[in-house]
Amino acid sequence: MADQNHELRRAGLKVTLPRVKILQILERSKDMETHLSAEDVYKALLDAGEDVGLATVYRVLTQFEAAGLVVRHHFDGGHALFEVSQEEHHDHMVCLESGKIVEFFDEAIERRQQEIAEEHGYELVDHALVLYVRPKGSDAPR
Numbered sequence: 001m002a003d004q005n006h007e008l009r010r011a012g013l014k015v016t017l018p019r020v021k022i023l024q025i026l027e028r029s030k031d032m033e034t035h036l037s038a039e040d041v042y043k044a045l046l047d048a049g050e051d052v053g054l055a056t057v058y059r060v061l062t063q064f065e066a067a068g069l070v071v072r073h074h075f076d077g078g079h080a081l082f083e084v085s086q087e088e089h090h091d092h093m094v095c096l097e098s099g100k101i102v103e104f105f106d107e108a109i110e111r112r113q114q115e116i117a118e119e120h121g122y123e124l125v126d127h128a129l130v131l132y133v134r135p136k137g138s139d140a141p142r
């Protein structure tokens, strides 16, 4: 809890109970490499016996995003998913069958993206790469 207080202050946010609780939940999910929707966060709060409304969850997540504490992802067809900002860059793979999200990092891809931007006369500032996948051997239609 002390960690979260510190992080909130460092991000320029006042320490409030909902903010601390929501940050805790997001950080726990980071250890499990999952990405949570606002509804997931809301349910986790309920499970923990915390009385925080869904509207508050949305508001706090938006504040976190603006403060750079969390990143919001809009994967194909799904709800917005949130994860705690990480210093190390990673890209994502989304399984269309299970909804499972896999994080990966590939140096060759990173390098190629930079080269391609440069070939077009640009400097790469940021990128988000998402691979939509399904288990090998399954022929489920998309």
Ligand SMILES: [Zn+2]
Binding pocket: 035, 083, 090, 092, 103
């Ligand atoms: Zn991620």
